[in-house]
Amino acid sequence: MTTFRNAVFLAALAGLVAGLVLALLQTFTTVPLILQAETFESAAPVADHHHEPGTPAHDHVVLTEDAHSHDGWMPADGFERFAFTLGANVVSGIGFALLLVTLSEASGGIASWRQGLLWGLGGFAAFTLAPGLGLPPELPGMPAADLLARQVWWLGTVAATGAGLWLLALARSPLASLAGVALLVAPHVVGAPQPVSHETAVPAGLHHDFVVAVTVTNLLFWLVLGAAAGALRPRFDMGVAPAALEGRAA
Amino acid sequence: MTTTTVAHTSTSSTGRRVQLGLAALLGFFIVGFTGLSQVEAVHNAAHDYRHSLGFPCH
Numbered sequence: 001m002t003t004f005r006n007a008v009f010l011a012a013l014a015g016l017v018a019g020l021v022l023a024l025l026q027t028f029t030t031v032p033l034i035l036q037a038e039t040f041e042s043a044a045p046v047a048d049h050h051h052e053p054g055t056p057a058h059d060h061v062v063l064t065e066d067a068h069s070h071d072g073w074m075p076a077d078g079f080e081r082f083a084f085t086l087g088a089n090v091v092s093g094i095g096f097a098l099l100l101v102t103l104s105e106a107s108g109g110i111a112s113w114r115q116g117l118l119w120g121l122g123g124f125a126a127f128t129l130a131p132g133l134g135l136p137p138e139l140p141g142m143p144a145a146d147l148l149a150r151q152v153w154w155l156g157t158v159a160a161t162g163a164g165l166w167l168l169a170l171a172r173s174p175l176a177s178l179a180g181v182a183l184l185v186a187p188h189v190v191g192a193p194q195p196v197s198h199e200t201a202v203p204a205g206l207h208h209d210f211v212v213a214v215t216v217t218n219l220l221f222w223l224v225l226g227a228a229a230g231a232l233r234p235r236f237d238m239g240v241a242p243a244a245l246e247g248r249a250a
Numbered sequence: 251m252t253t254t255t256v257a258h259t260s261t262s263s264t265g266r267r268v269q270l271g272l273a274a275l276l277g278f279f280i281v282g283f284t285g286l287s288q289v290e291a292v293h294n295a296a297h298d299y300r301h302s303l304g305f306p307c308h
Contacts, residue, residue: 003266004272008273011273030298030302031298072290073290073291074297075294075295084296085296085297085299087295088296088299088300091280095278096281097277098276099278099281102270102274105270137301137302137303138301138304144306150306151306154286155286215304218304
């Protein structure tokens with residue numbers, strides 16, 4: 001189990017570094033916007049909201065649930081909330097790193113930190129860019145379609161985009177390249193589940209800032225993750241020399 | 251001797267794939283748990299993280 005152990009160690013280190021960077025970036029970018037949106041959410045004029053006769057009804061119960069009627073335990077605002085956000089970032093950073101490391105090892109491994117940047121760009125495209133086109137990052141209090149349907153589309157889009165990029169970058173035949181393009185486009189032809197109405201108390205400008213903040217911070221996360229994995233890899237015996245990839249890609 | 255070496259190489263290569271597959275599965279479950287789990291307490295704990303990563307939330 002040397003390969004498994006070394007892949008986990010490598011991913012843990014790279015994921016820790018990238019997760020800490022992301023949590024730090026979020027503290028100054030996305031989290032203040034989330035807190036700002038929550039003030040609109042609690043002031044959401046659901047009760048004053050009247051329908052003109054003939055307009056399609058939308059489900060107010062869903063809207064209210066949207067508005068964070070969180071049941072059960074939740075971290076207290078302030079340090080506790082930050083600590084859980086930090087923890088989630090580091091843990092999931094290691095999870096993303098495991099996917100990045102294992103997929104890159106399956107094609108020979110990341111040769112350098114510079115090549116790691118390209119792997120990171122791939123992760124960013126699959127996990128942030130492609131799902132974000134159909135389901136732009138949401139602020140609290142914004143209406144959205146059924147959660148499970150969105151999660152299914154999100155996962156399918158990540159998988160299809162990842163597989164599509166893999167075929168474009170690593171497969172040799174023209175048919176595989178064509179299949180790669182089709183996989184990149186397919187999730188957007190299917191289309192993401194959308195809410196009945198996009199009406200929300202959250203200002204459009206705030207949401208715009210949030211989408212930009214999420215996209216740029218995740219870009220930086222993936223670049224750091226890829227570069228760290230590439231830079232740290234020589235310290236671990238991964239069983240295969242990365243030259244194999246360079247030879248094939250040349 | 252040659253046969254032994256070839257057999258050994260092919261076994262360790264298969265073993266490597268299996269180990270990488272296990273590690274990938276672990277990564278998948280970690281990302282799924284922090285980002286997609288519908289357990290209320292997990293959602294609340296990872297709330298700001300999920301919004302900040304563009305996961306479908308609520």
